[in-house]
Amino acid sequence: MSADRSNNKGSPHKPLADLEGQSSSEAWNRSPDRRSGADRRSGKERRTGQDRRFDLASAEGYPERRTGRDRRSGLERRSGEDRRKKQVPIDFPDRRGGKDRRSGKDRRSGERRRTKPRIPIFIKLATLSTLLILFVISAISFSMLKKQKEQFTDQLVDLGKSMVRIATKNAPDKLLGEEDLALFQLVNDIAENEQVVYALIVDKKNIIKAHSLIDEVNKAYLRPKNTHLIQKGGDISISTLTHDGEELLFFESPIIYQKFKIGEVHIGISQQKVLQSIRDAKIFILVLTTIITLLGILFSLGLSMYFSNPIRRLGETTRALGMGDFKYRVRIDRNDEFGDLAYSFNRMAEDLELKEKIKDIFGRYVTPEVVEMIVKDPDNPRIKASKVDATILFVDIRGFTSLSEDIEPERVTELLNEYFTRVTYTILRHGGHSNKFVGDEAMVVFGAPVPNPQHAEAAVRAALELQEEIARLNREKRKEVGISFEVGIGINSGEMVGGSLGPEKRMEYTVIGDNVNVASRLTSIAKGGEILISNQTYKSIAKNRLNVEEKGKVSVKGRRGGIKTFKVLNLEGDQYGISQE
Template sequence: MASPLLRLRRHLTAYRPAHLPVAHKLGLSISLLIIGCVTLLGLVIINQQSRLLHEQMDGFGQAMVEQLAATSRELVLADDSLALNALIINLAGSPRVMGAAVYHRDGHPLARSGLVPETLDQPVAPPHHPQVSGYAGDIRFQDVRLGSAVVTLSQVEQYTAVRHAVTAIALSTLIISLLAGIAAFLMGKHLSRPIDQLMLATRAIGAGDYRYRLETRRRDEIGQLMTAFNRMARGLEEKSQVEGALSRYVSVGVARKIMNNLDQLELGGHQVEASVLFADIAGFTSLSEQLPPDQVARLLNEYFSYVSRIAHCYRGTIDKFLGDGVMVVFGVTEEDPDHRFHAIACGVMLQRLVSRLNRIRVAAGQLPVRFRVGVNSGLMLAGNMGADDRMQYTVVGDTVNLAARLMGSGDPGQIIIPAALMEDTELARALHTRPHGYLSLRGKEAPVNTCVVEDVSEPHRPLMERHIHALITGESPS
């Protein structure tokens, strides 16, 4: 069970704002500092004034007692009770004097009036009267103690003066604090304005707006920071432009790797477990002979655009275009544990899309277009291949060569894969295949057992259909 302190901390954390602007922090800090200083100064002034009033009251009380002792000395010696009572009554009627008394040395009162103790055994200041203070002094004659004189004084004026001082200082503190708070927040807003501008600029850069620039008119450290930010934004803009241009010739993943490792571009590669898809247009030579060159170029660009978007749906990367064919890799530029299924599903989606487009083309009186697809998975070498002055990021190896051979051995509309891939039970459940038999392929000593992929299983088909519909209609997949 959580402790009360921990529950309180959680409660406060729940209500703590997620973001507190620097202007508010700065204004609050300055305000608290000013309020603290003014409050401390007020407390010092109140304490000083209270102490001064106490000293004045004590001085006045002692003077009154000494005067009463001197005046009543002869009356006590003469045992003149009438004159002594008259003196006490007259003194007790003075302003600020609450009471006066003269006591015999044995403690009993000779004359008393007002708020005074009945005997000297009791406290000089009357109990339950916090605003009354008492003062006592001896009545002596030639070093003989005749008795004591007592005077009680009212502290109402003193308390009133202190209360007025506290009220005045409290009002002054409130007014100064209010003005200081407004000034502090305005100052904090002014000082934090460059930080707010930097925050907006950072968000713009984070959102991809590399053209965002700051106006640098300051000549202090913040101005230098703004200048450095503008240089950084300019560098990011140039890098983005280069990467955008580069990604038109190579995949986005490859372009990003190249841009992130400009100082480490060298020939060589590393072994990866990945998948590769080859697809080409069957009978392209005959088709191109029946069409003008510009229509052939438009047809290739149209279908290659479809292939690129289909590959993107399944995390594939266009490695290269090969005349009327294309090579797509999966799990090379970014890690993909499902690269086998994604490569084959990409081929299925391509064939299903082409079948839909052919119905449209035939209805429009155009020639149909058919693709052959070959897919393979396994170890391959990925990296920069070529020469020092001309290199290309690609994949090579027997796995890649077999995929190209499988494509070349297939019929239009078919997707050929090695039967060995179906040993993966999860992959087998995700696909509908049929045996295609053993094929003797160039570069392979033994025949390769193959399968034809007819479709993906039901759980994957609805999403594929939505993507195909979106590609044909130009809508976003729901």
């Protein structure tokens, strides 16, 4: 490696991320160690990241691997302290795992909402409209029937009064002259009206002198007891009574001669015709009400669907956007407020989709951990420099320059991209931060910017798995192009400075310091297939778990006496060791 590389300098170079259609951001999200994808919605937080729940083991023939401790599936978003304990790479801040994160009050409100029966809004609107129609029709019908009955009753009253007046006007002379035949003719003329049930005239002794029923003549008159007075005007009294099961209006008036009462007139008029007319009107109104109600129900359903369909579609759009499907569009082709709302929703979805694309593209050039920090505080994209306890891993291809001399440049680029893709995937699975790629060398940080107390062990595990991945890649490429990669890996742990470096328009997160140079130095002396670690890294891992071979001391610029180094053979509990291929 050149001096520039050893000092962690040089022109940063990113691999072409278009190999196999994958970006480093997508690779990071496809790590099996990421939190599982339960519904990530939040009642009070707009979700801006599309859910990328992919299983890396299903891509490119990789076997599924899980390292370190058990990765929980994200029943709640972990705090920074929890992440450090679990050694899991952080997710974007808008990634929310598993259950709803709402406050206690909102959660209780949601539980109460779930216990209530769900009634679609169009059913509610249709029911309310139908009830309103029934209420209006019932009120109108009741008013019409009442008015109709009053009109019929008034007609009967007028008829009865006119008959009583005729009788009281013509009866005095005939009653005084005991002209029974003339009285009978008078009563019979009155009774000819089909609505008159009976008519009679009695003298002052209450003896029936004339009756529409001839058998009742000359009998003592007994006034009905079940009458109910409804009107009394002048000399005429009007009552209601039931006669032989029939409702009657009972009219009675005294017969006056020279201011003396000489008899009475009694007339019973049937209300049957009135009641029958009312019953017919009720039936007609009932049929009409039924027809109007059915039509009203259909109209209400249509009207309800007209208003509820846009609401339902907007709800579906909201759920789709909440699940991260920013390509979803609501289709409401109406020139009204709903159309305006649909247009606004679609504009919002387009904006979210654009932001997601920008974020994905951004993730190809900046690691997800850095993206998270920037998203948390977008107004201050520069990450403040601070001292961090971390582990640096350098991986470098041995003799790649000579290997690539006989291969076309396009093929060289393709091979490098595939190599760096596998390096990136492996590093991400173990919580590492791919800091930069310089030529055929990659620099990786463990423990920063995301703190991880087990960063040294994570780096060693990643290195062991990386050697296995390179061996697998060699088996594939040896058949295709007749070449194989040999990589040397150097690892060092300790304190260093991490933060954003560079101008405002081109910043990157990186770490600098003497410990970075030590890792670079170890990489430069590591042979192909070797993993060299420093004494500091060795001390950070439990001795009974790490199988190493001591390699002696190496000199490092700025270090007196050199540093003690070890070659890693394997790590207890890890399925990977140094491949012999």
